Amino acid sequence: MQRICLSFSTNSFIKKGAVVACTLFISSYSFAQTLTLDDAVNIALKNSLDIQLAKNNVTVNDINNFIGIAGGLPVVSGTATDAEQLSNINQKYADADRNVQKRGVATNNLSGNVQASYLLFNGMRVVTTKKRLNELLNQSKEQLNSQVQNIIASVMTAYYDVIRQQNYIKTIDQSLIVSQQKLDIVKTQQAVGMANNADLFQAQVDYNTLIQSHQSQQLAIDQSKTELLRLLTLRADSVITISDTILVDHSLVLGTILDNLPNNPDLRAAEDQVRINQFIVKETAAQRYPSLRLNGGYSFVYNSSAAGDTRLNNSYGPTIGVGVGVPIYNGSIFKRQQKIAEVNVNSAELSKDIIVRDYSANIIKTYQAYTTTLKQLETQRKNYELSKQLVDLILQKFQLHQATIIDVRTAQQSFELAGYSLINLSFSAKSSEIELKRVSSQLKP
Numbered sequence: 001m002q003r004i005c006l007s008f009s010t011n012s013f014i015k016k017g018a019v020v021a022c023t024l025f026i027s028s029y030s031f032a033q034t035l036t037l038d039d040a041v042n043i044a045l046k047n048s049l050d051i052q053l054a055k056n057n058v059t060v061n062d063i064n065n066f067i068g069i070a071g072g073l074p075v076v077s078g079t080a081t082d083a084e085q086l087s088n089i090n091q092k093y094a095d096a097d098r099n100v101q102k103r104g105v106a107t108n109n110l111s112g113n114v115q116a117s118y119l120l121f122n123g124m125r126v127v128t129t130k131k132r133l134n135e136l137l138n139q140s141k142e143q144l145n146s147q148v149q150n151i152i153a154s155v156m157t158a159y160y161d162v163i164r165q166q167n168y169i170k171t172i173d174q175s176l177i178v179s180q181q182k183l184d185i186v187k188t189q190q191a192v193g194m195a196n197n198a199d200l201f202q203a204q205v206d207y208n209t210l211i212q213s214h215q216s217q218q219l220a221i222d223q224s225k226t227e228l229l230r231l232l233t234l235r236a237d238s239v240i241t242i243s244d245t246i247l248v249d250h251s252l253v254l255g256t257i258l259d260n261l262p263n264n265p266d267l268r269a270a271e272d273q274v275r276i277n278q279f280i281v282k283e284t285a286a287q288r289y290p291s292l293r294l295n296g297g298y299s300f301v302y303n304s305s306a307a308g309d310t311r312l313n314n315s316y317g318p319t320i321g322v323g324v325g326v327p328i329y330n331g332s333i334f335k336r337q338q339k340i341a342e343v344n345v346n347s348a349e350l351s352k353d354i355i356v357r358d359y360s361a362n363i364i365k366t367y368q369a370y371t372t373t374l375k376q377l378e379t380q381r382k383n384y385e386l387s388k389q390l391v392d393l394i395l396q397k398f399q400l401h402q403a404t405i406i407d408v409r410t411a412q413q414s415f416e417l418a419g420y421s422l423i424n425l426s427f428s429a430k431s432s433e434i435e436l437k438r439v440s441s442q443l444k445p
Contacts, residue, residue: 047233123289132279139272171419260440370432
């Protein structure tokens with residue numbers, strides 16, 4: 001790990017302008033609690049709405065991953081009926097003495113039964129469905145892991161972007177110190193008749209321009225913090241301060257990253273989808289097999305009447321039997337469903353191959369950018385130190401009237417560009433590092 005920061009010497013920069021410039025940066029944040037990277041990641045993982053949605057999916061699939069959902073448990077149902085009614089009875093027999101004719105006869109019909117059915121065989125569909133439900137649970141867990149990795153990567157990138165924006169303003173602050181010194185030198189020279197109004201006006205314009213740049217950069221810092229707060233699911237107007245530098249890990253190896261690609265949760269979820277579709281093929285094929293069920297129950301019937309030939313009819317007892325269902329013809333629907341399921345298996349395999357292809361290519365491209373940026377960082381760090389020394393030298397020569405105000409401004413611009421380039425390269429290297437670790441499931445705060 002290498003610490004990348006924009007440090008600066010104060011040997012010839014420090015004057016009263018430094019206090020003004022630094023106050024512009026510090027005053028808004030001096031009373032805020034410092035937010036560390038670990039804090040930011042922990043808050044995001046706790047508050048993330050996307051992670052909560054992914055957790056809900058895991059919970060739903062965990063509830064569904066049950067043998068009863070797959071149809072592997074008995075189904076028991078019960079019914080009961082109690083009916084009271086008034087009937088008119090008119091019964092005639094060969095023996096006229098037995099004839100009955102009555103109106104408003106009360107009758108009662110009471111019945112109840114409990115039925116149970118247990119699937120003994122249906123082409124192994126129950127077993128296959130249970131395996132598919134288990135794969136759906138595993139897939140949702142991988143999707144949750146992917147969401148966690150994505151949130152960590154987004155938070156880390158946004159966190160280091162705040163640091164990048166703050167380092168921009170540090171460069172502007174240093175250039176402001178130079179502009180204040182330049183303005184003071186011109187005023188002193190003009191007081192003794194060694195400078196004209198053109199130099200004074202130019203020095204003042206340069207200083208005012210940097211003040212405007214400072215204000216614009218402060219806006220960029222505020223907006224980058226707002227974006228970080230959004231990722232943390234905190235109020236957008238919360239006050240946070242970040243005091244940190246960018247650490248770039250130089251130990252990443254391309255072969256190791258590619259070897260860890262199979263651990264990527266997106267790829268593992270794609271593999272789960274292939275298996276899920278394969279189980280759907282088996283489930284669909286099982287519909288073409290006979291099904292065997294064991295049926296049983298207990299029934300009770302009680303019928304009573306106040307008149308008529310039958311005054312009481314009462315029956316009760318258990319029942320048991322076996323039912324067989326044989327699909328003979330349904331318009332070849334099951335056969336076509338199976339073919340569609342087989343096509344979906346092939347589509348899932350192609351999707352997995354696309355993920356492997358794209359991730360492998362992105363890893364190589366990102367690693368190329370990572371290694372090139374690390375090389376550029378070494379050169380740019382030297383350029384940055386040289387640019388600081390150049391500003392010191394030109395400012396001293398300007399004070400001795402051996403350099404023009406244009407020379408000072410050119411040196412300032414070189415220094416600013418060197419500072420911007422240095423922090424951009426460090427941020428770029430860190431972003432590449434984060435992405436490489438994310439795709440290889442090695443990302444930690």
